[in-house]
Amino acid sequence: MSAQLIHDLVPLGSIVTYSDGSPRPPERHRKKFAAWENRNGGGRLIRKQAEARVGSTTLPASITLHKGDYGSQGTFVLRIHQTFSVNSDLKFSVRERPAIGTVLVLDRAGDDAELVHLAANRTAAEEWLTRHRYPNAVLRQVTADIVAADTVEGRTAA
Template identity: 75%
Template sequence: MSAQHIFDFAILGSVVKYSDGTPRPPERHRRKLADWETRNNGGRLIRRQAETVVGRTTLPASITLHKGDYGKGGIIMLRVHQTFSVNTDLKFTVVERPAIGSVLVLDRPGDEAELVHLAANRTDAETWLKSHGYPNAVIREITADEVAADAVEGRAAA
């Protein structure tokens, strides 16, 4: 499916893979492999951003994936995100949806909110939120209706 379908239908917190369709190069070709991995990877969907106009420039809608955290001893030193325009030529696949009853912790209310934590339940989300500084955070539970709608739309869009 396209990035536009991910933007339109996928639930925040879904694990998404993307690919350009080319075969993986052998391990011995380190540079080719590194280039390939930038266009063939995955992450957790954490944000949707609608089309934006800046001056005379129109920025297309986009999706952002959280690809990983790097650090040591429980301290995150680097958080890696990758943003894709809905116009990208890459193909996307939802490989995992958040479980029914899991809880999204969003950094702010509204359509531009970013997922900062995915908790198993409301108690875990509230506990996590107490130890992290998000004063405008919103907690939202994943419902069966959301997961069913995402699954149906995702299959129809594929």
């Protein structure tokens, strides 16, 4: 599926993979492998941004995946996010959707909100918020309607 379909149909919190279709090179070819890894991977869908106009320039809509955290002993030093334009030539697929009943912790209200945590339930989400400071955080429970919204206008998110 395309990045546009991911943007339009897939709920935040889903695990998404992407690929350019090329075969994986041997890891001993470090430069080739690094280039391949940049165009083949996956992560959790944390943000969907609408098209924006900046002056006379139009920025296309995009999706952002959280690929991983690096640190130790519960302290994250580096978070890896990767953003893709909806015009990307890569092929995307959904590996997992958030379970019904889980709670999305969003950094702010609105369509441009970013997922900062996925909690098992509302109590866990509220407990997480007491330890992490997000003053404008919004909690949104995943319902069957959100997960079932995969079919819109005859298109299906695979």
